[in-house]
Amino acid sequence: MTVSFTRWPDDLAARYREKGYWTDLPLTDILTRHADSDACALIDGDRTFSYRALNAASDRLGAALQRQGLKRGETALVQLGNVAEFYITLFALLKIGVAPVNALFSHQRTELEAYAGQIAPALLVADREHSFFGSDETLNQFVAAHASLRVVALHNDSGEHALSTLIASEQGEFVATPTPADEVAFFQLSGGSTGTPKLIPRTHNDYYYSIRRSNEICQFTAETRYLCALPAAHNYPLSSPGAFGVFLAAGCVVLARDPSATLCFPLIEQHQINVTALVPPAVSLWLQAIQEWGSNAQLASLRLLQVGGARLSSSLAARIPAEIGCQLQQVFGMAEGLVNYTRLDDSEARILNTQGTPMSPDDEVWVADEHGNPLPRGEVGRLMTRGPYTFRGYYNSPEHNARAFDANGFYSSGDLIAIDEDGYITVQGREKDQINRGGEKIAAEEIENLLLRHEAVIHAALVSMEDDLLGEKSCAWLVTKRPVRPVEIRRWLRELGVADFKLPDRVECVESLPLTPVGKVDKKQLRQWLAARTQA
Numbered sequence: 001m002t003v004s005f006t007r008w009p010d011d012l013a014a015r016y017r018e019k020g021y022w023t024d025l026p027l028t029d030i031l032t033r034h035a036d037s038d039a040c041a042l043i044d045g046d047r048t049f050s051y052r053a054l055n056a057a058s059d060r061l062g063a064a065l066q067r068q069g070l071k072r073g074e075t076a077l078v079q080l081g082n083v084a085e086f087y088i089t090l091f092a093l094l095k096i097g098v099a100p101v102n103a104l105f106s107h108q109r110t111e112l113e114a115y116a117g118q119i120a121p122a123l124l125v126a127d128r129e130h131s132f133f134g135s136d137e138t139l140n141q142f143v144a145a146h147a148s149l150r151v152v153a154l155h156n157d158s159g160e161h162a163l164s165t166l167i168a169s170e171q172g173e174f175v176a177t178p179t180p181a182d183e184v185a186f187f188q189l190s191g192g193s194t195g196t197p198k199l200i201p202r203t204h205n206d207y208y209y210s211i212r213r214s215n216e217i218c219q220f221t222a223e224t225r226y227l228c229a230l231p232a233a234h235n236y237p238l239s240s241p242g243a244f245g246v247f248l249a250a251g252c253v254v255l256a257r258d259p260s261a262t263l264c265f266p267l268i269e270q271h272q273i274n275v276t277a278l279v280p281p282a283v284s285l286w287l288q289a290i291q292e293w294g295s296n297a298q299l300a301s302l303r304l305l306q307v308g309g310a311r312l313s314s315s316l317a318a319r320i321p322a323e324i325g326c327q328l329q330q331v332f333g334m335a336e337g338l339v340n341y342t343r344l345d346d347s348e349a350r351i352l353n354t355q356g357t358p359m360s361p362d363d364e365v366w367v368a369d370e371h372g373n374p375l376p377r378g379e380v381g382r383l384m385t386r387g388p389y390t391f392r393g394y395y396n397s398p399e400h401n402a403r404a405f406d407a408n409g410f411y412s413s414g415d416l417i418a419i420d421e422d423g424y425i426t427v428q429g430r431e432k433d434q435i436n437r438g439g440e441k442i443a444a445e446e447i448e449n450l451l452l453r454h455e456a457v458i459h460a461a462l463v464s465m466e467d468d469l470l471g472e473k474s475c476a477w478l479v480t481k482r483p484v485r486p487v488e489i490r491r492w493l494r495e496l497g498v499a500d501f502k503l504p505d506r507v508e509c510v511e512s513l514p515l516t517p518v519g520k521v522d523k524k525q526l527r528q529w530l531a532a533r534t535q536a
C-alpha cells in the first residue's frame with residue numbers, strides 16, 4: 001500500500017538522480033547515521049537528548065506503533081507543539097512508513113477536520129494541553145467521526161493512550177519499514193489560497209535533497225547550535241535548513257515555545273545559540289526589546305539570523321547587523337518546494353534588498369505574464385517553478401492542480417517577483433488571494449466560506465490591510481441581513497474552530513460589495529474603501 005501522489009516525469013527523475021540530488025536514502029538516515037553518537041542533538045527545557053537517545057526513543061515509539069498494528073503506507077494526523085516528542089514522533093513515523101500531516105499547534109477543529117478528511121489517518125497523535133484535544137468530549141467526537149482512526153496517542157496524558165508510555169515501552173524486535181525514497185514520506189501544509197487547506201506530498205528524495213543543499217548554503221556543521229522558535233512543524237524551521245539540517249550536520253537544536261524576546265534571549269545566552277530563524281514581525285519585537293533593555297549582550301553568540309516567511313523591508317533588514325550584531329540571511333521559501341537564500345558571502349546590498357537566488361542549480365524559475373508567457377528579465381510577473389524538490393501536485397486536488405500548474409509542470413506560486421540580471425529575486429507582491437499575517441498565511445476563500453455560513457451574512461470578502469508590525473492583517477467586509485458586531489463574528493468563527501490567526505482583525509459592514517467589470521468582488525476597491533474609512 002502506498003500513498004498516491006503526482007510523480008515527476010521519468011526524464012526529470014533520471015536527471016535528478018544522475019546529478020546526485022536524489023540519493024534514494026530515507027529521511028530517517030538523517031538521524032540513524034548518528035545513532036552511535038553521544039553528542040547533544042536536542043534540548044527541550046531541562047531535557048537533553050543525545051543522538052543515540054533521540055534515535056532510540058523514535059525506535060521504541062516506532063516499534064510500539066507497529067505492535068498496535070500500524071503499517072507502512074498508512075497515514076497519521078499529528079498535532080504537537082515545540083516539544084521533543086514532535087521530532088521523536090516524526091522520526092518514528094518515517095521509520096515505520098506511516099506518512100503524517102503535522103498540523104500546526106494553532107490549528108483548531110476546522111483545519112484538523114479538513115486534514116483528517118483528506119488523508120483518513122489510522123493514527124492520531126495529539127496534545128492534551130491543546131484547546132481542542134484537551135476536552136474528552138471533542139476528542140472522543142473527533143475519533144468517532146473518523147472511522148479510519150485505530151490508534152490514538154496523547155502527549156501530556158498519563159492514561160491508557162499516553163504517548164509517553166509508548167515512547168518508554170520495551171523495544172523488543174524492531175524492523176524499520178520506511179516507504180521507498182521516491183514515495184511520499186509525509187505531507188507539508190500549504191498556506192493556501194482556496195476554500196480547503198491543501199496538503200503537499202513530500203518524498204524522501206526531494207526533501208532530503210532540499211535539506212542537504214540548504215546545509216551547504218547556510219554552512220550548518222556539528223558546531224551549529226540552532227534555536228527553533230517558529231512552529232517546529234512548519235517547513236521553514238524544519239528544512240531550511242531547520243532542525244533536520246541541524247540533525248544531518250550533527251549539531252544541536254534548542255526548542256523555544258514561541259519567538260518572544262523574553263523567552264528566546266535567555267535561551268540564546270544559556271545555550272550559546274549561533275543561528276536561528278524568524279519571521280519579520282518577530283525581528284521587530286526583538287529590536288524593540290533590545291532598545292527597551294538597552295543591550296544586545298545576551299545575543300553575543302548569535303552569528304546568523306535567517307528571516308523569511310513574509311517580505312522583510314530593507315529598513316528593518318539594515319537594523320539587524322547594526323542592532324542585533326549578527327549576519328542576516330533572507331529566506332524566500334514555500335512548503336511546496338522552492339527555497340531561495342541570500343548567500344553568506346553576498347554583498348550587503350543583495351542581502352538587504354533581495355530575497356536571494358534559488359538554492360539548486362536545477363531549480364527552473366521564470367516570470368510569466370498574465371497569459372502564462374515568459375517576460376523579459378527584470379519585469380514583474382508571476383513566479384513559475386519546477387525542480388528537484390518542488391512538488392508536482394497537491395494531494396487529491398485535480399481541479400486545483402489544473403490551475404496551479406502549467407502544461408510543463410511548472411508550479412505557479414501566486415507570488416509576483418522580478419529576477420535581476422544576476423538571477424537575484426525580489427518579491428514584489430502577490431497574485432494569490434492570500435493574506436500573509438506576519439508569515440502566517442490565510443486563504444481568503446477559506447474564511448469567506450465560513451463567514452457565509454453565519455445566518456446574518458449575505459456576502460463576505462476578506463482582504464488584507466497594512467500593519468506596521470505584522471505587515472498585513474485581515475479585514476472582513478460583510479453584507480448582512482441585520483447589524484452585526486465584530487465580536488459576534490469573531491466569536492462565531494472561533495466556535496466553528498478556526499485557528500486564531502485567521503480571525504478577522506477588523507470587520508466592516510456595507511450595503512453591497514464593489515464588483516469588477518466581470519462581476520468578481522473588487523478587492524482593490526475594498527482596500528481603498530478601508531483606507532478612506534481609516535482616514536475618516
Ligand code: AMP
Nearest residue numbers: 191308309310311331332333334335427
Ligand atoms: P506557504 O504556502 O505557507 O508555504 O507560504 C509560502 C509563501 O510565503 C510564499 O509563496 C510567499 O508568498 C511567502 N513568503 C515566504 N518567504 C517570503 C519572503 N522572504 N518574502 C516574501 N514573501 C515570502
Ligand code: DBH
Nearest residue numbers: 235236308309333334335
Ligand atoms: O513561508 C514559507 O512557507 C517558507 C519560508 C521560508 C518556507 O516554507 C521555507 C522557508 O522553507
